[in-house]
Amino acid sequence: MSVLHFAILLPLLAAPFIPFLFKGMKQIHTGWFVLVVPVVLVSYFAGFIPVTSAGDVVTETIAWMPSLGINFTAYVDGLSLLFALLITGIGALVVLYSIYYLDKDKESLGHFYVYLLMFMSAMLGVVLSDNMIVMYMFWELTSISSFLLIGYWYEKERSRYGAQKSMLLTVFGGLSMLGGIVLLESMVGSYSIRDMVANSGVIAESPFFLVAMILILLGAFTKSAQFPFHIWLPDAMEAPTPVSAYLHSATMVKAGLYLVARMSPVFQESPVWLWTIAAVGMFTMFWGSFNAVKQTDLKGILAFSTVSQLGLIMSLLGLGAAALHYDGIDDNIFIVATIAAIFHLINHATFKGSLFMMAGIVDHETGTRDIRKLGGLMTVMPITFTIAVIGSLSMAGLPPFNGFLSKEMFLKATTKVFSADFFALETIGILLPVVAFLGSVFTFIYSIMLFTRTFMGEAKFDQLPKKPHEAPIGMLISPVILALLVVGLGFFPNVLSNTLIKPAVESIYPTLVAQGQNVKVDIYFWHGLTPELYMTIGVILLGSLLFWQMNKWMGIYNRIPHRLTLNGVYDGTLVWSNKAAYRFKDNYMTGFIRSYLIYIFVFLSGMMLFSIWWFDMYQFSFENMAEIAPYEYVLGAVVILAALAILFMKSRLPSIILLGVVGYGVALFFVFFGAPDLALTQLVIETVSVALFLLVFYHMPDISKKETRMRFKVGNAIVAVLVGVTVTLLSFMALTHKSLSSISEYHIENVYDLAAGKNMVNVILVDFRGFDTLFEIVVLGIAALGIYTMIKFRTTRRTKGDGANEAKQQTRQ
């Protein structure tokens, strides 16, 4: 248990104390105690920056299940560290924000912080685990804690719906990912990610390469809300705003991006990897931004915006894979894509976190998040307005903020694809910059919309639930810090270049680094008159035009009927599968014992007959069979006739008598077969049985009045004949295939010498195989006790006949 492991598990270890602090220290907001954890962690992880900048890694291992190759290996390199700092840094700010956002008297803070700490540990575990099974465990823990946090206000129906939706989709992806992990392990023989990277050649040649890749990507796409799995994210906005800021903008939704970046060295040789990720990411970017424009809820806009930005980063990670197909790293244009991805990932966490907190403040101070009701808050909430402007403009990719830098690099990466001459990049690649341009236009529109609709325009304060005023200073600390980061990184991006971005990018290209090449990260504003600069100008012009004429084209959003939207498909699938399952169940679970017996009999006979036919077992040979005496024919005829006659009896009494006839006939057969003990037992038992039958029959007097002959049912008859034939064939086969001699020779020889008895059957029953007899006695005892209990033990005294009604009356009273 190293310090690193302790750091990963620290939030989890702290979680059990939270409810006690919440209950015991009522006067202090629980968040203050919680705040210690991320602050300690962020300072601890900051200590690793010099290590990773130097290109070193830190590895610590705890043996967990060594026999299965599952050990808790914590592995810190540039990529992990970047994420760990994001998680703990943003975590600290979000906890600080939540202290002012959540009321300590109205909310159950104990729950909230326990879930949040659980999530923090899980997320740290995901990014710092080298072992994929351990990573998967933490991955699912993030799903669970996210589910709990989204459903935090569980009395709201929409919260429960959103929580369920996110759970279903992310767990579906998580399970797919587990399948991919298992496949990869079967190729490499180890769950360690570093071993997989080292053996990426083996993986590339495996026939399951594609399947494993798709499964892993399903996990990443569902978690990172890529098209078409993005639908859970807008519904997850029912969570408290700190949760949306933390989970659904900065950390959890980036787990998928982390996975893609982490698995890049394993898969990136394949063109399918590049195209899948780039295409899905690019389309997600466009679709998210396109849909963000029609939202009327602040958090709804931000949710779709998050989807769009995640798609952007995803597509950059995909394009970065092309870098491997160049020898040199110096003039390698695709490295830019990966650098842009990492840089934008950091930027997105800063501006999106601040925007979510801004939305939370607006909601908190006005009582609504609906942009149709909001407006003119600029004068009342100047600080919040400033935060909103900085965040929005950075999101739109305008100078001088950090979003501009990463957006420029993004456009650069997309326009550079034509210089490649592989993977059909030079032909189909034309779509990439076009889609990127369109997505950027819509991004521009909703970013402008975000702060103009909320803070500018006419004030409608009288329609708001609360009288708006500036937020308390504590609530503003976190968004202000984030906004300062946005501006600061805009002006001094190279602070991060060598400390965080470079090591992170190098962990994505281990093969290039192994050749002794270094990634050069240099981010600056002015590149000269490049295509991406013209594209940015185009985005601004076209975006402004569309924003100005917004009312004229908003109609296109209503073209698609609800049933065909992705949400409609999701809801329809749930409803339909539920209905289908019910229909299926109602079709075969009829509640009649007859149906179930028919299934069993038909299946049994079908299996038997099929096996007989399949294995050619219908060649019977009847040699050395016993002779049949004439009286045995007669007896056999009597048994057969008696059995058949039961079927045609109208009354049950003759049926019982005929059953007795069959039993006695069987006893006589036992006599002919030389089994005196059996015959004796059979006679006695049959007599007692018939007596019992008669007793029961006697106690059902009303039955005899209603008695009818059994109605002939063709279905039953067919099943009966089928089973009869099967059993007969089975008996024939058992006669034919005599392979081994009986062990009874032993019993016959030793019955007197070993067991001092002459009656072999009895000696077998009590000596050679005494255990059978013991438990047969137990069975009889249990049956006797059961019968006694059934007759004596009655919870409800009832008169005969109207028991059900009386029971109902008793429950009513």
Add this chain to the structure above:
Amino acid sequence: MEIFVSIIIGVLTMCAVYLVLSRSLLRIIIGTALFSHAAHLLVLTTAGLKTGAAPVLVDGVTEYTDPLPQALVLTAIVISFGVTAFFLVLAYRTYQELSTDNMEEMKGTESYD
């Protein structure tokens, strides 16, 4: 002989299945009783029905019938009797409580809420 008994077993099974698929509880129990007869005969038959002396040691006799399946069947007879008796009393109590022995009328008498 074995073939003949196999056919008897088949007929008994057939009748048993037909009875078990009927609606009346008493007929179902009759069916199960027939089932057990068929099974006992089957165990004896498949071991072979070689004529020999009954399995009681007598000096000078070398050929005995196989004692082991007889021991098995003896156990099975007792167990099936126990189950049949239990089943019969269950049917009797069912009739007392529900005043029917029609299986189809018994459907849905338990409440699911």
